[in-house]
Amino acid sequence: MLALTGAGVSAESGVPTFRDGGNAAVWKGMPFTVISSGKMVQQDLPAVWEWFDYRRNLLRSLQPNAAHRELARWQETFPEFTLVTQNVDGLHQKAGSRNVIELHGNIWRARCVGCDSRFKSEAENRPDACPDCGELLRPDVVLFGELLPHGAFELAAQAAAECELCFVIGTSALVYPAASLPELAKAAGAFVCEINPEQTPLSSVCDEVLTGKAGEIVPMLCKS
Numbered sequence: 351m352l353a354l355t356g357a358g359v360s361a362e363s364g365v366p367t368f369r370d371g372g373n374a375a376v377w378k379g380m381p382f383t384v385i386s387s388g389k390m391v392q393q394d395l396p397a398v399w400e401w402f403d404y405r406r407n408l409l410r411s412l413q414p415n416a417a418h419r420e421l422a423r424w425q426e427t428f429p430e431f432t433l434v435t436q437n438v439d440g441l442h443q444k445a446g447s448r449n450v451i452e453l454h455g456n457i458w459r460a461r462c463v464g465c466d467s468r469f470k471s472e473a474e475n476r477p478d479a480c481p482d483c484g485e486l487l488r489p490d491v492v493l494f495g496e497l498l499p500h501g502a503f504e505l506a507a508q509a510a511a512e513c514e515l516c517f518v519i520g521t522s523a524l525v526y527p528a529a530s531l532p533e534l535a536k537a538a539g540a541f542v543c544e545i546n547p548e549q550t551p552l553s554s555v556c557d558e559v560l561t562g563k564a565g566e567i568v569p570m571l572c573k574s
């Protein structure tokens with residue numbers, strides 16, 4: 351079994367989705383796509399951190415919702431279960447999920463711009479420099495204009511090609527390569543089920559579309 355999640359799975363925890371307004375955010379006059387870009391890391395890393403510290407402070411007190419908790423339970427219930435997320439908020443892990451494949455990184459980690467080492471960076475007073483080599487640290491998140499972390503998509507694609515059941519939960523399915531995972535699963539013969547209050551470009555290729563909120567629908571699935 352494979353589940354691919356997007357911003358919609360965290361919406362009921364209070365995290366804004368991208369295409370319902372979050373993406374329209376402006377930080378100190380700069381649109382989200384500029385302040386959250388690989389180019390800005392090179393031009394003005396302190397400004398990028400300022401923006402990420404702001405977002406981290408908004409996320410700090412948020413809690414996983416019923417969908418995150420149920421997906422964490424599935425990991426115990428089903429022997430072969432892969433959870434792939436596009437979210438960087440860490441709420442799946444906070445709910446107890448392990449070995450989550452994070453396609454777009456994690457806002458609670460930092461990465462060295464020199465040696466590429468990754469560090470947990472949850473505290474408000476995060477270090478600026480790499481403890482290994484002294485170079486600057488940046489958020490370990492995939493920004494606009496950047497590639498996915500090495501290996502993450504390959505692992506997810508392999509799980510998608512091997513799964514029998516694929517859930518696509520709370521994603522607009524507009525951003526590739528993440529959105530190709532359900533297509534890969536479908537092409538390999540899996541049953542694909544989407545959970546989303548809205549239609550997406552994937553809806554027409556899904557075997558089943560459950561229209562509604564993740565926090566309401568996901569906990570019902572194993573009951574029926």
Ligand code: OAD
Binds near residue numbers: 519565
């Ligand atoms: P989007 O904001 O594009 O889509 C969120 C989806 O969640 C929409 O289809 C909503 O209908 C749905 N939704 C809203 N509330 C929901 C709920 N309670 N339950 C279930 N679904 C709900 O977010 P993503 O698809 O995650 O990339 O966006 C993909 C990527 O685009 C993000 O990871 C980000 C962005 O650019 C990077 O930052 C690299």
